[in-house]
Amino acid sequence: MKHNWIVLLATLLLIAGVLAGCGNSEKAEGSKVDTTNTQAAGDAEASPDKQEEQEADAQDATDEHTTRVIAHQAGETQISGTPERVVVMEYGLLGSVLALDVQPIGYADDERISTLEELGFLEQMGDYTPVGTRQQPNLEVIRTLKPDLIIGDYARHAEVYEQLSDIAPTILLPDTKATYDDALDNHLIIGEALGKREEAEAALQAHQQLLEETVKLLPADKSYAIVALGDAVFNIRTNNFFQPSMLEGAGLNYALIDDQGETSIKASIEQMLEIDPDVMFVTHPEQLEQWEGDPLFAQLKAVQTEQVYPVLHSKWSFARSIPGADVVLEELQQLAPSIQ
Amino acid sequence: MVKDSSGMRRWSVGWLAAALAALLTGAMLLSLRYGTTHYSLSEIITGLFIDHSSREGLILSTVRLPRLAATVLIGASLGVAGALMQGVTRNPLASPSVFGVNAGAAFAVVLMIVLFPAVPVLWRVCGALIGAIGSVTLVFALSKIIRFGKPEVKMALIGVTMQTFLAVGTQALLLLNESKAEQAMYWLAGSVVGVRWPAIAILACWCAVGLALALGLSRSLAALSLGDEVAASLGQQVRRLRLMAVCAVVMLAGASVAVAGPIGFVGLMVPHIVRYMAGVHYRVVLPLSGLLGALLLTGADVCSRAISYPGETPVGIVTALIGTPYFIYLARRQGGRMS
The missing domain is CATH 3.40.50.1980 (Nitrogenase molybdenum iron protein domain)
Structure with a gap:
């Protein structure tokens, strides 16, 4: 009798451990497959869509409060007006958002500020609410923030795209797997989503100039x-x-x-x-x-x-x-x- | 009961040892020869024994030779540790990781990398050893406190539980500290790249003691493989014997994992191949497992340099590639025999 509960406890521990282990490995595999498959496809269709969309938008560019459709790696998302409550979930994307003078209300900071500090982001960010880790952002916290735009990393967050979209308009862009060309596109897309396309374009031009000067x-x-x-x-x-x-x-x-x-x-x-x-x-x-x-x-x-x-x-x-x-x-x- | 078909001695032990030693020598030469640049025999001899200061001499004496030494020592240790484990637990699928040796070391190392990213290599080696020994001690202590079933089944069950528990801890550390994961992941895959002499000195001491202890126990272990009661009636102090064998396993596997990270399947595969070729007697199985283990890991390490050239593939991935199909084959065969 005496040992029965110990056996039971050991078995429970074991099952819990195995489940945790399986969950992790499945997720890792799943996201790997996803990125390799869809990144190429996403890249291929993103640019023509974006151009088309920009042309359409150019007609009523004067009005900031129009509804616009943003094409991104996980699909197309409608955004109206200028988003003010933005949640961001990866460092590179955060860099673009901050550079466009938008302070996010939530960021997935992995429960630490040292990297944000090193990157010089912390002082620009003001008060923000941590929304968990980049790998597993806390959807409940994000919901309570009542965001009007969520910007995430395709490689990490494609699996929760549906849930995120249910909370607020969500765009997913390549970050952990971003190439330089991706980053150029990202900046324009984020600028578009935040209603700051002109600023984003100006930043790109300044960047290209800086790059040329530096290499010289x-x-x-x-x-x-x-x-x-x-x-x-x-x-x-x-x-x-x-x-x-x-x-x-x-x-x-x-x-x-x-x-x-x-x-x-x-x-x-x-x-x-x-x-x-x-x-x-x-x-x-x-x-x-x-x-x-x-x-x-x-x-x-x-x-x-x-x-x-x-x-x-x-x-x-x-x-x-x-x-x-x-x-x-x-x-x-x-x-x-x-x-x- | 164990001496069925697989107990028949198929080759003379002497010839087998000589053949393995010859193959190992060949593999060692290949390991010195192949890398980013290939060296001829005369260049190897000049570089190792005559001129240390040339670039070839430096590469041979500070990169390839320590790497080879680590590979041979670790291969031999894992082979012998595997054979001991299978004897002590009487489980043909047992390997040192069943006691949580690898999981304990991995947890300790990942914790150190997360807390002190610039920790010197030697500290990491010591930390891994402490983690390995701590985890095995815990498994042993728990199996003393908790009373049920046969001791070997109990130990394996508690070991697996501990292993899973530590693995979850390691995963959590990695997940919450992604920026430091890169370095830890490479270690976790098991690699002998960049091993330096001071680490090998530590490895060699532990291996020497562990191997001596293992060989000293080999006669008694043969009795243990017949079952606790039979062993006791043959005059063996079963509990002391089992404890000493586990000590040897911890020394051998602990030092190996500390230096190179967890390298799987060597300890599992090697004793089986040896028993198939040379019979089940531990006085033969233990030394031959050492030889074959060294040969297997040296060969795998030479292959690992070619897989994703010019990058280095962790040798643990190569042994897993070889080992997984073998493991499945073994499990199927064992399953068939039991039913």
Whole structure:
């Protein structure tokens, strides 16, 4: 008799554990499949739709309170007037929203403010209500905020698109999987949704100018790489990653080209020596200390010519938006005099 | 009862050991030879023994040789630990992870990466060891307190529960700290890339003690595989024996997971292949499992360099690729035998 309840307890624990485990893995798989399938399709149809829609809207652009249809990755959404209660659920999208002078009432901040602080978003945000994690935003909290626009990441939130749309008009855009071209589109779409298309277009023009200026400042005969340092492996961003694709598109010689669409590769010091970029921007610079004693790390060209620049992972990896890209470009301009 | 068809010795043990050793030597040479650049035998000898300061010498002596040493030690440890586990639990599908060794280490490492992102590698290794030992101690303590059923069934059940519990904890940590997950995920897949000598020193000490203990126990373990009552009637102190075997498992598997992260299936597959080839006696099975484990992991590590070149694929993914079909085959065969 005595042990029966223990067996029962153990079984319950086990079942709970297994269920939790299964739930997680299924979700991970599901979202992976979703993104690969629909991203291409979404991209393909997004741009013509958007153009058409812009033309239609151009006719009565003077009136801000018209109802407009926003085409985005998860479908089309009707938005009327200027949204004032906006909930945002990913860093890159938040960057665009803040740059358009809109303070979100809710953000999925993963229950911490350190990244927001690093990105300089916190002071711009004013008071906001945390709505849970980016991975699993709290739909009940979002509902109680009574938003009039929700902006989410397609890769993360496509599965709850229906529920989100039930709360408020929702647009989902690529962020975690965003390429540079996606970020350009995102900024325009968000501008459109917030009723600030002209500002968004102006920001894009300013951005393109900044990009050209910055690349001109950097030596064209050098190769560049952005590397996230680990304690044993280097996570080297390929030319498909957000920041490299922007710089490469503007004519910079990026050191790691990948034809298969990988955004980063994990490499040992051996492969790092083989790639051997002239200039390295390293995130997670706290790991540099461990590498400085390594005789092979010391043989890297960038290390020997003192062309290793520590940068923040949040700014050089997370902020996949046009304003985020501008921050990287401004840092590059500051570094440019010492890059040779 | 166990000595049915699989108990027949098919090859002479001496020849088998010699063949495995020869294959292992070959795999070790390949492991030194292949990488981003391929080295000839003379370059390998020059780089390792004569000129350490050239780039080849540095790559060979600070990258490839420590990686090879770690691979061989970990492979051997996992093979022997698996054989011990299957003996102690009398469960042919048991592996060190059943006691929560890997789950405990993983939880500790992820916790450390989340709390102290810049923690030095050696601290991480120590943390993983503590996690592994802690989790096994807990499983053992619980199976002492809770009384039901056969001890080996009880231990496996509590071990699985503990493992799931810790896995959920690890998942939660990763979910809530996504920005730090990248580094942790690579470790969680099991990889020997970038292992350095100080970590190998720790690994070697634990492995030496663990392997010695395992080989010392091999004769008594043969008795245990006949069942607790029979073993006791043959003069074995069953509980002490089981405790010591578990100690050896924790040392071997704990040190391995601490250095390279959880590498699955080696401990499961190797003892089966060895028993199939050389019979069931533990004095033969344990050392041969060590040899075959080292061979399997070294081979898998060489393959792992080619899969997504120039990137590194964690070797744990390669062993899982080989191991999963084998596991299913084993489970089906065992199921068939029981019914």
